[in-house]
Amino acid sequence: MPKSMKDNRAVRMLREAEEGGYGIIGVVSYNLETITAVVRAAEKKRSPAQILLFPWALHYSPLLIHLAIAAVRTATVPIVLHMDHAQSEDEIIAASDYDFDSIMVDMSHYEKEENLEKTERITKMLHGKGIATEAEPGRINGGEDGVKDTGDLEGLLTTGEEAARFVSTGIDFLAPAFGNVHGNYGGIENIRLEYDRLTSIREACKGKAQMVLHGTNTFPDETTQKCIKGGMTRINVNDLVLSKYNEYVKENTGKVPLTELMGKGTDLIQELCEYQMDVMGSSGKGEVRY
Ligand SMILES: [Zn+2]
Numbered sequence: 001m002p003k004s005m006k007d008n009r010a011v012r013m014l015r016e017a018e019e020g021g022y023g024i025i026g027v028v029s030y031n032l033e034t035i036t037a038v039v040r041a042a043e044k045k046r047s048p049a050q051i052l053l054f055p056w057a058l059h060y061s062p063l064l065i066h067l068a069i070a071a072v073r074t075a076t077v078p079i080v081l082h083m084d085h086a087q088s089e090d091e092i093i094a095a096s097d098y099d100f101d102s103i104m105v106d107m108s109h110y111e112k113e114e115n116l117e118k119t120e121r122i123t124k125m126l127h128g129k130g131i132a133t134e135a136e137p138g139r140i141n142g143g144e145d146g147v148k149d150t151g152d153l154e155g156l157l158t159t160g161e162e163a164a165r166f167v168s169t170g171i172d173f174l175a176p177a178f179g180n181v182h183g184n185y186g187g188i189e190n191i192r193l194e195y196d197r198l199t200s201i202r203e204a205c206k207g208k209a210q211m212v213l214h215g216t217n218t219f220p221d222e223t224t225q226k227c228i229k230g231g232m233t234r235i236n237v238n239d240l241v242l243s244k245y246n247e248y249v250k251e252n253t254g255k256v257p258l259t260e261l262m263g264k265g266t267d268l269i270q271e272l273c274e275y276q277m278d279v280m281g282s283s284g285k286g287e288v289r290y
Pocket of ligand 1: 182
């Protein structure tokens with residue numbers, strides 16, 4: 001049955017989070033271990049959650065996408081599937097053939113007018129397929145594993161005015177740049193977020209789109225919570241839940257059987273996902289079915 005925007009689960013999940021004042025974890029997932037850990041943590045905490053794949057998955061193997069779809073369908077709490085940072089039209093069209101609930105139309109490597117034009121056109125196409133969209137006005141600095149390096153393009157902070165223009169294209173979610181960066185901050189002292197800017201962006205989004213947070217590596221809990229208070233609904237996490245796993249795999253590859261490496265690795269991701277669900281206040285919010 002074709003999907004329709006009226007029933008879009010990602011929109012419903014983030015609207016409920018906004019109304020309830022809590023955040024939804026969006027876990028950047030590269031493998032089976034991560035996807036398994038997200039489902040286990042969400043079911044244990046009775047929390048909604050989102051699995052995030054990069055377009056890299058399309059090129060690596062569609063089997064990873066099918067795995068994530070199976071996880072979404074079989075979970076006993078609401079979990080949705082999001083394609084993050086889709087940076088080309090071809091990738092977006094390819095992704096839209098799968099059961100994604102939302103796709104980030106990341107045209108932030110284009111100049112503003114072109115970003116707007118492409119965002120509006122592609123949003124119409126995706127809405128026709130019942131898939132919600134996310135856009136990035138301005139440009140979040142830095143890169144992460146799986147997102148094409150945009151070279152030396154300068155980061156650009158989002159203004160309230162720009163946010164309003166992007167929201168008017170019909171997008172569902174907005175990823176603002178307000179001092180947040182992709183990759184590593186190089187020390188907690190370098191995390192400098194402009195909350196006043198966030199407030200003006202929130203005004204522009206009110207009642208029309210939900211805000212989503214990118215660039216949370218090494219965020220202290222209070223920072224995450226302050227962003228949620230500031231209106232963030234989905235909180236993308238990479239290092240915050242993968243740091244222990246990455247370290248463990250680095251230390252133990254070749255030293256323990258692969259089954260142990262995978263099993264223990266999954267446990268380490270699950271542990272941090274559960275912790276973050278408590279920090280974000282989503283624990284116990286997963287009983288609503290949609
Ligand atoms: Zn991002």
